[in-house]
Amino acid sequence: MTSISYLWAPPEPASVAVQGSEQRLPVQRLFFVGRNYLAHAKEMGRPVDAQRDRPFYFTKSPSALLASGSSVPYPQATSNYHYEMELVVALRSGGADIAVESAHEHIYGYGCGLDMTRRDLQFAARDQGKPWDTAKDCEHSAVISPIVPMPGQVIERGRIELRVDGEQRQDSDLSDMIWGVRELIADLSRMYHLRAGDLIYTGTPEGVGPVRAGQRVDGSIEGVGTVSLQLLAGKA
Ligand code: MN
Numbered sequence: 001m002t003s004i005s006y007l008w009a010p011p012e013p014a015s016v017a018v019q020g021s022e023q024r025l026p027v028q029r030l031f032f033v034g035r036n037y038l039a040h041a042k043e044m045g046r047p048v049d050a051q052r053d054r055p056f057y058f059t060k061s062p063s064a065l066l067a068s069g070s071s072v073p074y075p076q077a078t079s080n081y082h083y084e085m086e087l088v089v090a091l092r093s094g095g096a097d098i099a100v101e102s103a104h105e106h107i108y109g110y111g112c113g114l115d116m117t118r119r120d121l122q123f124a125a126r127d128q129g130k131p132w133d134t135a136k137d138c139e140h141s142a143v144i145s146p147i148v149p150m151p152g153q154v155i156e157r158g159r160i161e162l163r164v165d166g167e168q169r170q171d172s173d174l175s176d177m178i179w180g181v182r183e184l185i186a187d188l189s190r191m192y193h194l195r196a197g198d199l200i201y202t203g204t205p206e207g208v209g210p211v212r213a214g215q216r217v218d219g220s221i222e223g224v225g226t227v228s229l230q231l232l233a234g235k236a
């Protein structure tokens with residue numbers, strides 16, 4: 001048997017804690033849904049017509065994952081760093097062209113996530129027709145709670161909320177999602193062969209806004225859990 005020899009130690013595989021287990025969930029890819037709540041789409045100045053429009057997606061590198069409860073510096077290259085509280089679906093299996101009716105069979109469980117965003121870079125990119133990568137896929141920008149195993153279960157409702165230094169900033173319900181969990185899995189599988197370990201951040205409700213150095217973000221989703229992030233005082 002030949003063993004592979006690397007120039008330097010390769011990075012550890014990306015993984016997420018699993019509630020009630022000492023085993024971790026190995027992460028494959030991070031998908032994010034854009035504008036999945038009507039009121040948030042409106043506040044971004046890009047309303048969604050649920051009949052005519054389709055979901056759209058962007059990705060982050062698995063290296064952008066950050067465990068809930070972490071303390072990290074305020075990021076580089078932004079003066080408008082935003083929180084986005086989101087339900088995250090973790091897949092245990094996948095495939096291509098999955099039917100809506102069977103999409104739930106691929107669900108391993110759920111987590112609470114923060115899609116942290118350099119909003120100033122996002123708006124500049126959007127207005128110039130450029131990609132979102134530098135706005136979205138930056139270090140520590142995909143905050144994730146432990147995954148709660150709920151194999152095959154569909155979550156359709158439940159309070160989703162977020163506070164900054166204890167002040168309520170987002171307060172909505174998962175039933176306000178335009179495209180539900182099964183629709184998103186099915187739709188995404190038309191573009192990618194989904195796999196075990198793929199995480200889908202399902203979009204944020206209204207009330208997004210900035211978080212500053214030294215501030216703390218706390219969010220929760222009814223029936224799933226909580227997520228938190230502490231930004232250290234001072235610049236990176
Ligand atoms: Mn988002």
